[in-house]
Amino acid sequence: MNELRIPKRRTPIEIADPSGEVHRYAVFLGDLAREHAxxxxxxxxxxxxxxxFPVLDPESDAIAILGKSQISVAWVEPELEELEDHAPGEECVEVEIRLVGGRRVRGRLAYGAPPGRARLVDFLNRAPSFIALVDGGRIALVNKRRIFSVAQVQG
Structure with a gap:
């Protein structure tokens, strides 16, 4: 039997659940994105x-299905997200995010904002479910539904 298969890349990821426990998995990503080049x-x-979505436990080779709403943070290597340095007209701020459950994530957040709507709160209210934060040498994809507070860090 011939099956049509979409080529996928096995990609490492670390995920924090609501309790703060961190799990290592691999996700399967397509060679072509639907929404961008x-x-x-x-x-x-x-x-x-x-x-x-399905994940692979690299230690046991077992497949599990995860619910996105229960992911607090997912960390990936920067080359996997291909984040560009912030463009002219974008805000770039250092923030500390406190998540439900107590975990804190700190890093640089760059975001575009229409004229007159450059406030951080405006961005958070219109951003996608997971926002990207440069957290040291990695990218933290933070689930907005798991955020308790966001504070801008000075200096």
Whole structure:
């Protein structure tokens, strides 16, 4: 039997659940993204319309199905997200995000804003479900539904 298969790339990811426990998995990303030119990114998967997605436990080779709403943060290597340096007209701020459950994530957040709507609160209210934060040497994809507070860090 011939099956049509979409080529996928196995991509490492770390995920924090609501309790703060961190799990290592691999996700499967397409060679082509639906919403932009280039390959599918972890942010495309997390911000997509499907609520559940498969992951592979690299230690046991077992497949599990995760619910996006229960992911607090997903960390990926920067080359997997292909984030560009912020463009002219974008705000770039250092923030500390406190998540439900107590975990804190700190890093640089760059966001575009229409004229007159450059406030951080405006961005958070219109941004996709998972926002990208440069957290040290990695990208933290933070689930907005799991955020308790966001504070801008000075200096």
């Amino acid at each position: 280039g390959v599918e990114r972890v942010s495309d998967l997390l911000n997509g319309s499907e609520e559940f």
